[in-house]
Amino acid sequence: MGIRFSVLSSGSTGNATLVANGEVTLMIDAGFSAKRVDELMMERGVTGQELSGILVTHEHSDHIKGLGAVARKYNLPVYANEKTWAAMDKAIGAIPDEQRCVLGTGETRDFGSLRVESFAISHDAAEPVGYSFYDGKEKLSVCTDLGYASDKVKEAICDADVLVLEANHDIEMLRMGRYPWNIKRRILGDLGHLSNDATGELMSEILNGRLKRVYLAHLSREHNMLDLAKMSVRGAMEDRGCFYKDSEFKLCDTYYDRPTPWDVLKER
Template sequence: MGLSFTVLGSGSTGNATVVSSGDKMVLVDAGLSMKKMDELMRGQGVSGHQIDALFVTHEHSDHIKGLGAFARKYELSIYANEATWGGMERHIGTIAPEKRVIMETGESFTFGSMKVQSYPISHDAAEPVGYTFECDGEKLSLATDLGYMSDKVKREIIDSDVLVLESNHDTEMLRMGRYPWNIKRRILSDVGHLSNVAAGEALCELITDRTKRVYLAHLSLDHNMMDLAMLTVNSILENNGMFYKKEEHPLRATYHDRPTAWDEVRRK
């Protein structure tokens, strides 16, 4: 067994990630329409019927757009903290009481051989969380929608085999972009999104000898480009004496319009 995953979609157009331990499979967020979720999952060789639970990071629409419909279709239990339930209930339709699981931030759950651990993050939502996954000594961490990289988050996600980390925007592209200043200020704030530079600086502390791959995620369509994000992050790692080698810690892309290939976490 062991962990594997596919990021079905990443960015403001919709976020969803499937994580499998071989004997169990969970979905993190459902920010795409139910029809799109079904289509993408079929393309990845899986069905909603194989999902054992659905975990929610926070109530913003790009994370819950298809949540209610998908959960009802496949009779899935939804795991979210009480504040997130309060923020999303009116947007996801009726959920059967037995399918509503109210978790505490920081709580962990075990599904077969997979351990799912929640941790608090900084974002302008009711009570947002990130998740780590562990199985057979492997660790996968999902960390997006971060206003800043707190010491708490670092402690939770450091020493991951694979890390999916937000690299949302290039600061100068954002400052010069078309958004009104109040939205720019929100994105740049401690409850907004992590910039390319902030992602690179965080990785200087997060990457260890154990780290195999880092996926840059939740890129802005208006204020970033994947090539720019990778160049910025690589440059920061090299300039900080990381002796960063692509063959050892390759950066990978996520996409707003297609899934990533299935990735087996143990793979070198």
């Protein structure tokens, strides 16, 4: 069947993504109540009993709010690196030892025919990661919550067929917004979040004939808009001489309140 995925919801109010290949179904993060996670999965025709496990990117509440409850409810293994386990331990409640699985940063693990590889990113968390998924020649990379894209991040995602990538804020909207300056400085820093312009710059460096779609994720409801994000990312790419046809490459939306349609990599 190959890889298919749906970003169940993405933003500062919560994050969760499903990745499946017909043999296994994995969830990345569970940043909502268990009830809301169930509702979002139901919209994509998936139940908790079908999940093979949960992968954790980092310990911030918008990524782990319902993690413990979902893992206990469906008796699911949870995968995170050791520093993330230590940082989120008290927040998620008791998890049986047999469900606590360590997936080290940079480690690769096979879940049936679906291979998962974690890679380090830059964010103000204990040891945040992104994930790449492989099935045969197909590759999906998911990379949000990063202040900047290091060379190692670029290397990790440059050969993906489809990419879920942060485009958190418009810099001027953030600067003019109501947040205190210390929070603005955090968001704008190397341990914060990618701006639209930074995402466009990154795309201009890694866009190749293989990458077909980029889902712009983790948009700020205060300091960004769907159309603005796509326009700004595309503008930043063109400013750096990176032009493309919509028939060859697309920028796609994610939403804070509903899932994206299933995207099947090999069928598009």
